[in-house]
Amino acid sequence: MGRIVKLSKAVIAEIFTSIQGEGLYAGQKQVFVRFAGCDLGCSYCDEPAAKRAGKELPLSAIRKAIRKMVLTERVRAVSFTGGEPLLQHSALLKLALYAKSLGLEVHLETNGTRYKELAEVIGAVDVVAADIKLPGTSGKALWAEHKKFLASAGSKAFIKTVVTSETSLAEFRKAVELAAEASAFIPFFIQPVTPTGRLKPPGRARLDVFYQIASEKLKAVRVLPQLHKLWKIK
């Protein structure tokens, strides 16, 4: 991130409530705490602001914002998202413990590579929404990092893999193999990219091929686009 943050602070892009639009908990109302800063540069990134900008906030102010939203909107879950929240894992741990003390279910949305930092916080997290990034979209192979990450997340994890009309079957197959090594029962979401720039989602026939490859090794495969983008909400 190139920036030293005091331990009692975190660099946050935004805090808001919305309906979860991705993965296993799609449709659930949640508080979202979006950490600023990311260590990857995915071609489809829908949160460029989270990668660049952010405001240094005292943890006390973030706690206060979470508590206020929980009290006024009766939300039962909080998602720590980004950017990449594990880049600020000390602050994340403190905030996750606070959320648990309020009785909230704690979700972590992550690029699924920072396995050492995950080990520090996993005790305070209930659900890990882990991406498996394909080299064709993230620009680098992260298989070894993903493998260690999924081992550390254990049964708390579900997986999302973003596919485009150009995603190679070989890369997708490798992601499926990695997921199956973690568990044949791990929920696996094939997420067609939300159109952006020159990136387009795969057509129906190609999606069927992805589904077929995934379901040969995995028991819980779903195709789900980003619903919040379809709804035009945050």
Ligand code: SF4
């Ligand atoms: S990991 Fe997420 S926030 Fe970071 S560049 Fe990729 S899509 Fe964007």
